[in-house]
Amino acid sequence: MAGPVGICALCLQKRRLRDSHLFPAAILRLLRDSEFTNPNPYIMSLDYVGQSSAQAKQYLLCHDCEQQFNRNGEKWVSVNCYHAQRKTFQLGELIELAQPILSGTQGAAYDASRIPEIAIDKLVYFGASVVWRASLKPWRVQKEVYSPIDVAPKYQEALRLFLLGSAPFPQNAASIVYLISSAVPPSVVVFPESLDEASARITCRFYIPGLWFFLLLGDDITSADRSMCILRSPCHPICLYVGADALPWQVSYSLYMNKREL
Ligand SMILES: [Zn+2]
8 A cells, every 4th residue: 555655754855655663574573472372463661561463653764765774774683683483593692602702690791793693783773773763753552652762853863864874873872782691582572762861861772572772872971881882882792681681571560560550
């Protein structure tokens, strides 16, 4: 079905718009229950937990820009994240074979640039593209409406130019990737959210099966933040973190308790 003609949010050209997803359809398909007892993607955020076949999508991008998102990040990430049906996690397997640059009881860090199969540029692009989309407009899943996450206009524009291919990854940004360390990562997505911070820095995060993406933006990002950036840190860290495993379930539990209190 042809969409309406409008201004594409990425290239700003007047084009026929596609019904664009927030999360790639290929990732939402991974959330379906292999036994088909629950065929619906499971989507959650701090405001909502539930099952829904109504995916977050709206007329946003033209065909060419959707293809660019697919080529530059979505395709690679959806192949390499955790696949519950096949019980495979390609990115996790690559890291298992590598020598950590740091390790301890809480996890380990690996130099992604020393693992040639890891496409650092695609992880960075994908993380930025989901956060950027979530910052533009509200997204609706059935009756739930998620407000746009809080990204200042100048960072939104810097991300747009990066995603369009017209500018490098913004200087005042850090892209951080955590892998779930357990054998069976939660097969859910966590909607993008921005965490409140007192400083002139925001932390945006979201989860897809096996992977947490964090995007830090602001003039106040510290050298410690920058040292964690998979793109610009000299050791290009990709981290296994024990705490990352519990986080989707903690979010889910607090949502459940909140719903009960209503
Ligand atoms: Zn476009």
